[in-house]
Every structure is written in structure tokens, then in C-alpha cells.
Amino acid sequence: MSQQVRVRFAPSPTGPLHIGGVRTALYNYLLARKLGGKMLLRIEDTDQNRFVQGAEEYILSSLQWLGIEIDEGVGVGGPHAPYRQSERSAIYQQYAQQLLNEGKAYYAFDTSEELDAMRQNFESQGSAFQYNALTRTRLKNSLTLSAEEVQAKLAAGEPYVIRLKVPAKEEIRFKDLIRDWVHVHSSTIDDKVLMKSDGLPTYHLANVVDDHLMEITHVIRGEEWLPSAPLHVLLYRAFGWEATMPQFAHLPLLLKPEGNGKLSKRDAELGGFPVFPLAWNAPDGTKAIGFREEGYLKETLINFLAFLGWNPGTEQEMFSMEALVTAFSLEKINKSGAKFDIQKAKWYNEQYLRLRSDESLAAEFLTAYESDKALKIVRLFKERVTFPQQITTEAQALFVAPESYDAAVVAAKWNDDAKKGIAAFKEALVSLDDFSADAIKHTLADTLTSLGIKMGKVMQALRLAVTGVGAGPDLMLMMEIIGKEGVIARLDKALQTL
């Protein structure tokens, strides 16, 4: 039997889920669905200092909004529970102890202050400090201290960390599914902390132990993890799990729209666009805008994000989640970072907005109007806006008579013919019972014909009189929606004031 694919999305609850994290989750999900595997959600909350209230709920609701379904993990449970790392301390303790017993890890008693001092010292001499095979023999740890001293320190409750004893000379190589073979020498890796002095594991230990225990087959994560991947390979080796080690795929980064570097919250504020799926309002007052609240449809975000770093190799641009599942493959993910271009996201939103039915849009955004009218309004504006809420704004404006008139249009189009035509048209409207776009149009045409004035001479002036501006959707339909009384009042006002 072939092994079932199991992937995981493993965010830290340190704040709102960043858009790059959403894409990572999406790619994991797509692979799982494509290959009939399982998608896990694990919360990596081993840093108590960075824990943010509400972040976990935010992650869950973001994934839910986007339709990225979790098969196993936080929120749904499963055979490897618990899926919150803070609840798995005993497990990490046990595995750290195993490494200690086998001499593959050691206790270190150096304080942060001592290490900082050491770093400064090295730096002043132009080199970088590394806690490694070269320096560990001169530092305070269970390799340099006698067994009695170590026992005494432990018994006295002195704080300590557990570090991996990285082999001095070992070639590490692993095949990244996106970047192919990556080679690193163990001498460039330092003795990373596995267990912190607070008794919780670091990311490195926890992620390797959990991925192994949870039988993860593919680790799909951001490129920022690439440099520590060799360390993880070393860890799998130390545990004797190399044969079942998951395959790695390091995703290209999402870059700032201008210049270079990782996309950040700051770029979003500068550019006036969101980088978080949902709006974020932290208890401490931190706020950020979200794609959902800005009016981006979930289909937009999914499609847009999927195409930032991946491409099906065809010329098709529009992909539903289902279509993505079918088309997705790890091989087609690019190596280089992708700049975040909000323009493309807006275009996608326009496309998906037009794909939505008039009925659903009316029901969702125009509840203030009776359904018949709401539908007419949707048809009027659907193809002219980027975000659905703009339809609401436009609709409201429709029922407010203009306060002023566009001066340029007045100068160009408000002439005697126009005035004469509009005055006659207004009189004709008074006796018009069927106030429909069609009837209005006929009335206008007949009126102007009898006056010997061409339609084109009057249309812009009429639009100006009704709306105050020279541009907009079909005037006849607008008049129908505004209604007879409203239109006549507006014509009167324009005739009097202009």
C-alpha cells in the first residue's frame, strides 16, 4: 500500500495570519486534496512571550472563510492530539531526554548575558560567535563540566537549556522539491537550542518531533525556513528517523510591491492595501484592515494567492478552488520571490464580482431596497465597480439629488437647445404613467423629434441635470430607478439654477 499524503499548516499564534501564511496553507491544502491526503493544523505556540490573545481564533476563522478545510488538528481533533504544542511539553521532554542519553545533546548553563557578551567579543574581533564544536569545549555545559557538577546544578534548579551536539564534520544534503538538492556542511551549523530554560521546546525540536509523530509526508513552508532545514535533517538523523523523513518544499517569498524584501504589514499601510485575510482588532488596540472587509471575495484571494509563485503552465487565469486542486502540482511552483501587486487582485475581484449572480449580490448588499429595485441597481453597477460595497454606495447616491453640477460639463453642454429640450421633456414626463426606461426613452425621443433637436445635443445636459455629472451608467435606467417625482424635481432644479 502506498503511503497516504499528510501535510500540515503550522502557524504561530503571534498575531493575525499574514497573507504569506495563507498562501502556505493554501498550497498545503491543494496538495492534500490533489493527492487524496490529509491536511493538518498544528498551532506552534511554544513561545509564551509572543503569544497573542485571539490569534488562534483568527487563524481558524481565516481558513474557514477561505474554504481551506482542516482534516485533523486544532479545532477538529484527531488521532495525534493534542495539536497545540504548548500542550505537548511532556513529549518533547521525553525526546530531548533520549538525545541527552545517547550523547547527541547536552545541557548548557551559559546565561543569555554571558552569550551576549561572547557575541560582542567575537564581533569586536571581526568574527561571528557560534556555539559549535569549536567553542562548546570552552563554555559552561555538560560536556565541559563533570557529571557531579552537572547534577549539582540541576539539583539546585539552575536554569539550563538543552543543545544539539552538531557533528563537526558531516555532509548534509536533502532534496528540496522546489529547489532540488541543497548541500550544507555541518560545520556551518551551530549547536541550536532544543529545549529552552522555560522547559518548552524551540521550533526546531518541536517541529521535527511533531512532524515525525504526526506522520507528515511533505513539509511545505516558506523559504525563510530553508537555512534551518539542514539542522532539521540532522535532528531526524539523531533520532534515527531519516528513512521516514518528510520531503521538503520551500516556497518562494512574497515580496514588497516596490523595492525588495519580504512583504510586511508596513508595506500594506503604505500602499493602502491589506495583507491580512480578515480585519484584526487586538485587545491591545492594534488594528489592521483585512481583505474580506475591504470587499475582496474569497474566490479572488484564493486565485490571486495561488498565482503568486505558482502557475499551471496554461493561459487560463481564472481558477476556482476545485480547479486549483485539479491543476496543482509542486513541480510548477517557482523558485524566485513574487512581488505583491494589488492591481491584479483588484482585477480578479472585478472578474469574480461579475461572475456572481445579480440575485446573490442584491440579497447580500442591497437589503435596504425591495428586491425588484435592488436587482435593477445591481445590474446598473455590477460591471462598473471593483468591490461589492461600492454598489451600495452608488445606490445611495442615486437617491440624493445633486447639490452641484460639474462645471466643465455645464460649460460644454448646457446650451439653449438643451434647455429647451429638457423643459419640454419634463412637461412630457408629467403625463407619463409607465415610468420605465423604455417609455422614458420613447418620450424623450418623441419630444426632441417634434422640437427638431437631435438626441446627442441633449443627452449630456440631461445627465447633468439628473445626476450632476457627465458620466455614469445608462441614464434611462437611472431615471426609472429614481422615479418620476425625483426626476421631475431634479429637472426643475437644474432648469432654475443653471
Added chain:
RNA sequence: GGUCCGUUCGUCUAGGGGUUAGGACACGUCCCUUUCACGGAUGAAACACGGGUUCGAUUCCCGUACGGACUACCA
């Protein structure tokens, strides 16, 4: 500084030893239209550089440059 990763139009990208280097966004022009959008058509726009290998390199190899990530008892 060190380690690792990357580099096709402004942006997202397709492609890959011989192509008019294709598409999409944005931009220009034209058409449609009562205007503005939509839509349609069309235009401008790219293989970082230098060496190899080869009959031939944008494609393969090596350098260089540039960019990025990482370099915590953070993930």
C-alpha cells in the same frame, strides 16, 4: 561578515539548445456607446553581465554582479 537561495516585459508568469520569446495585470491607441465604465481590437514593453560547451545558447556549465532569506533560550 558567514551560510543558503534566487535572477524572462514595470508586475505575475509561459517556454526552453534553432520560437516573430507566448499570456495576464497595469499603460497607450482605435472600435462599440447618450457619457463613463464594460467588452472587442491593437501597440509599446523582457531572457542581468562575462566566459565556456555546442554548428547554434535566453535555455546547459562556471564565474561576476545584483537581490533576498537566515544568522535568538522567535517562529
